[in-house]
Amino acid sequence: MFAILRDRIVAGTLTPGQPLHAERELAQEFGVNRHAVREALRRLQQARLVEVSHGGRTTVLDWRRTAGLDLAVGGTGGSGTVDLPGLEQGAWEMRACVGADAARLCALRADRPTTEAITAATDRYAQSQPDLKALGAADIAWWRLIVEGSGNLAYLLAFNTLVQGALAESGPPTAARTAELLDVAAHRQLATLIASHEPEAAWRLARDLLSRSLIPSRRGERVR
Amino acid sequence: MFAILRDRIVAGTLTPGQPLHAERELAQEFGVNRHAVREALRRLQQARLVEVSHGGRTTVLDWRRTAGLDLAVGGTGGSGTVDLPGLEQGAWEMRACVGADAARLCALRADRPTTEAITAATDRYAQSQPDLKALGAADIAWWRLIVEGSGNLAYLLAFNTLVQGALAESGPPTAARTAELLDVAAHRQLATLIASHEPEAAWRLARDLLSRSLIPSRRGERVR
DNA sequence: GCCGGTCAACTGGTTGGACCAGCCCGATTG
DNA sequence: CAATCGGGCTGGTCCAACCAGTTGACCGGC
Known part of the structure; x- marks a missing residue:
């Protein structure tokens, strides 16, 4: 209905x-x-x-x-997600944009317990390595810590929406997304940059990491 | 209830x-x-x-x-906005981050009619100059065109949420926000950069423009 | 002919009560 | 002691009214 x-x-x-x-x-x-x-x-x-x-x-x-953005996530699971062409692509771009800024703010603001929690999560992430599904879940948990560490509530809420909505369970991960998941070294490096409070470097690395899963945009090419 | x-x-x-x-x-x-x-x-x-x-x-x-992000906007007006400390500050940061990327994508993807519409909106924006309230409304309409021109549906939906939610009518604009609104030259320049398809420059200018209204973040300072 | 008030017929908003369907937990029973 | 059953809770649905605003046609007076 x-x-x-x-x-x-x-x-x-x-x-x-x-x-x-x-x-x-x-x-x-x-x-x-x-x-x-x-x-x-x-x-x-x-x-x-x-x-x-x-x-x-x-x-x-x-x-x-x-x-609003929550249009992307139907209701409590059952209602089914809305079918909007281009929304998924847009969600991935938003993830890259907001995720990078969250990493920057996290490096700027995170206190000691937070950075330690992120480091610990990085280890858990690395350990779940063979299984792509577990890796994906650990990746989300890892990013959640960073977004929370950014101290930005809007980012946290948008993160929830994206995770439960357009980015959730959209078939098997693409090759680019798989490559991103398997790059444990980049994750570890980003955790280090955050722990040592280097906002600019963290932003740059996070942006590169998150942009890999994106379909490159060319001039005049409209997202649908 | x-x-x-x-x-x-x-x-x-x-x-x-x-x-x-x-x-x-x-x-x-x-x-x-x-x-x-x-x-x-x-x-x-x-x-x-x-x-x-x-x-x-x-x-x-x-x-x-x-x-989800829509938590920021109560219901249809009447229900009243949720009172979440830090949400408004986060919303302004999100506006800066997403707005800048929208400008970049718009410069990358917008077709001719879109850039012309943006230019026209820039004129309307400039003409409503004395009145701060009208200027604010024209600013939102102007940004809406850019966000639509970015071809990113997620940005558009998030924009709607922010405009109707945490960013809506939060008292008189701050001095920084007023300065942003009065900087017609920057708006015009951004429109030019978009029309001439210079994504990087557009991103940089938009980011600078939108970051003015932000409270500067210092190390260890948590947003509440 | 035009204006203005009135009223009936919509609209959504609220209520009460009854019943169906699923879950939980304690009593029963092997 | 363990598996089972059942009663009493939970939310889910339905019917049948009635309240409360809005609309617009109608009709009288100007």
Whole structure:
């Protein structure tokens, strides 16, 4: 219900400004109770995909202007992720951009316990090396420590969204992503740069490391 | 109802793993019908602040690990923004980081109509100069074009979240922010760099422009 | 003919109560 | 003691009203 309407909105089947059917009608159309409709509409409202007004009709919003990053992660697992061409590519670019700055801020701000925790996590990361799946999980845990160490709440929340959303379980990792995961040396070096508080070097290394999984952008090439 | 529970969770009054009261109890406590409780819980669930399981009890999640960036923007206006110390500072940093990369990608990818639209928006921006409020609105519209021109959907969605959330209407602009808004020359120059497809220079200028409104970070200084 | 108030018919918002479905845990029973 | 069963909790769904705003057509007076 929620997922269906959401998909229709982002797909453009329901255009911005267009009034949705009345709750009672929707209930009949979907063969479901009106309360179920209302809960779905509440979720659409929170996702800022529709606007409801007491007495008036519920209208579709322009999601490109109103929807938030959490659009990338459906609901609590079950609802299914939204299918937006280009979103995954964008998520990887965002990971590279924000991850690098998080490493920089972490090198700038992290206190002793934090840097030690990162070093310890680096060892755990190295030890889970043969298994790609375990490596991926350890990589996420490792980055989480850095993002937390950056002291930037917005980065932390965006990190959660990306991990649970567009970056989660998108099939087998690409060759570039595999290469990134296997480069334990770079991870170790980044941990060292953070521990020794070298923001600029940490930023540069993190940027290089995270940019590997990106499809190179050429002039005029639009992401879809 | 939603806002109250949300605030209790992020404030730590309700700790992760702790089971929430039953829906029927919550309805009685808040003096409201159970259906209203359910709608609030649905929203908490979508915000990934609680986990509900049929038959079991609804439990509080660790929002630092699960909540997404949209936590920064309450609901549709009315619900009120969450009060999370440090979130606003983090949001400004994120704006600087993502905005700069968006400018870079825009310079890399934007086609002719897009660059022309940006140039036109720059003029509109310059013309709304005396009024700080109008200038701020024009600034947002201007940046929106750049973010859209970057072809990165994740940036666009995050931009929406930031604009409507932590960055929205937080009192009068600071002196640094005012200086940024009044620097029409920098805006114009950035538009030129984008139109002439110079990603590196665009990135550098955007980064400088957007970093002005930031509180400088010193070693060991944690953002709260 | 135009203006302005009124009212009926929508819209979403809330309520109460009943019942279904899944989980948990203690009592029962082998 | 262990496996099983069942009752009483949990959330999930439904029906049937009624409240509360909004809208627009209608009708009277100017």
